[in-house]
Structure formats: C-alpha cells, structure tokens
Amino acid sequence: MKYKALIFDIDNTLVNTLDMNMIPLQKIIQEEKGEEWTLEEVYHFASYPGMKVMEELEVQDPKEVYARWVKYVNEYQASPYEGMDDVLKTLHEKLRFSVVSSKNKKQYDIDVVSLGLDDYMEVVVLEDDTSKHKPDPEPLLLLLLCIERLGLNKEDVIYIGDAYSDLLASRNAGIDFAFAKWGSVESKDMSDSDYILEKVEDLLRLL
Numbered sequence: 001m002k003y004k005a006l007i008f009d010i011d012n013t014l015v016n017t018l019d020m021n022m023i024p025l026q027k028i029i030q031e032e033k034g035e036e037w038t039l040e041e042v043y044h045f046a047s048y049p050g051m052k053v054m055e056e057l058e059v060q061d062p063k064e065v066y067a068r069w070v071k072y073v074n075e076y077q078a079s080p081y082e083g084m085d086d087v088l089k090t091l092h093e094k095l096r097f098s099v100v101s102s103k104n105k106k107q108y109d110i111d112v113v114s115l116g117l118d119d120y121m122e123v124v125v126l127e128d129d130t131s132k133h134k135p136d137p138e139p140l141l142l143l144l145l146c147i148e149r150l151g152l153n154k155e156d157v158i159y160i161g162d163a164y165s166d167l168l169a170s171r172n173a174g175i176d177f178a179f180a181k182w183g184s185v186e187s188k189d190m191s192d193s194d195y196i197l198e199k200v201e202d203l204l205r206l207l
Contacts, residue, residue, distance in 0.1 A: 003176075003206055004152055005096040007140070008121075009161035010103055011046075012183030015078040015111055018046060024072030025053070031068075032059050043185040047163035049102040049127065070107070078111040081182060083200045088120050094207060098123040098147065100140055100159065100169075123147065140173035158206060160197075164188040178206065 011017045022042045029037050045053045050069065054062035088097070097120045103111065104127045112118050123146045130142060140159065147157060158176040159166060162184035170177035171192075179193035182200055190196065197203060 001094065001207060003095060003158050004156040005098060005147055005150075005158075006091065006203075006206065007098045007100055007147075007157055007159045007175075009159070009163070009166050009180070010099060010101040010108070010112060012162040012185075013160055013180040014084065014099075014117060015080050015115065016183060017078045017111060018043070018183065018185065020076035020078055021073055022046065024069055024076070027072055028059075028065060028069045029057065032057065032065060046185050047165050074110060078115065080115055080117065081200050085117075087200055087203050088117070091203060091207065092120050096147075096150070096152075097121050098125075098157075100125045102127050104128050122150070140169050140175065144173065144175070158194070160203070162186065164190065167193060178203075 008014050011021070019039070022039055022045075025042050025045065026037055026039065029035055029042065045056065048056070050066050051062060053069075054066050059065040091097075099108075099112070099121050101108065108118075108124065108126055112121075118124070125142050125146075144154060144157070154173070154175050158178055159170045159173075160178045160180050161167070161170075162180045163186050167177050167179065167190060176194040178195035178197055179190045181190075181196055181198050184190075195202075195205065197205070
C-alpha cells in the first residue's frame, strides 16, 4: 500500500460548503457595496480564507463584516458529499485520517464535528494553529510533524483538496496531492496533481 495516511481539506472536499458560504457572501456584498453579484462571480472567493475575502472586497470594517458573514453562514448547514461517509468508513479500516484547513475551531465544530466526521480524524490543524495559511506550507508542515510522531514520513501521506492553493501547499511541503474535482470551482490548471479524483468514490483508488 503506497499511503498510510490521508490529509483532507474540508470545504468542498469533505463537505459541501460552497453555496452555504457563497450565498451569504452575496448578501454581504449587497449590504456593503450595494452590488448584486452572481454566484459564479462570488465563487472566485471560494478557496480564500475569510479575512482575505474581506481584504479583497475592501470593506470598511473587516472584522465586523466577517463576523456578520459567519453569522449568515451559520444559518445554513453543511452536508457531506453523497457517498462520503461510506467511503471514509471503508478507507479508515486501512488508513489514518487527518485534516488541514483554513477554518477556525468554531467553524470546524459546526461543519465537521456536528456531522460526526471528526470521529475519523486523528490530527486536526486549523487556522488557529498557525500564523501563516495556504498556500504557505506551514499548516502542512505542522501536521506532518504530528504525523511523523506517529511514525510516518512525507512519502506516507497525501493531501486531498479542491483548490490550486491546496496543490501549491502540497508541492511546497513536498508531499503528494489528489485533486478533489467533485466540489471544485477552481479555474487554474490542476493537471500537475498526482491524482485527479472525479467523484467521491475515486478516493478508494488511494488504497
């Protein structure tokens, strides 16, 4: 078996949070800028950390606006992709699972713990754990340090994500990458991925 552990991104990889995040962002843009953006237009921000979105939108009070966006998002409920739970159960019999995400702990609890997916995860690295974020490799390097303490090396793990920033972070950290195409709105070229996974069940190819 090539890999011993899978490292998952969360948004649009483990759980479908795209519209849950983007529809409230449409509302924020309308409130703050008086502009009506289509979903396709706000999808541009799908892989950005929250405060980076505020910076790009040049809102007057980023912390307050971000908090309001989070409030709107929390009125929705994330859901696992169809078949995800069954695939995780199958893979978990042979592989270890971890998470690296730009989410904070509160959002992780809402989007992952509430769905029971946290039960599969041995190690979790979130926004709160690092001072730098994707595509900087620091989050992955911290997670790799944890995995190394479990007796694993870089070649034993693969990162699974939906965005170009995930691919860059993997390359910077020196580990393999699988592109989770089922939830992605990425427009950049992802052909450099070690695996391109069209549907959730394709995760089983990593065994």
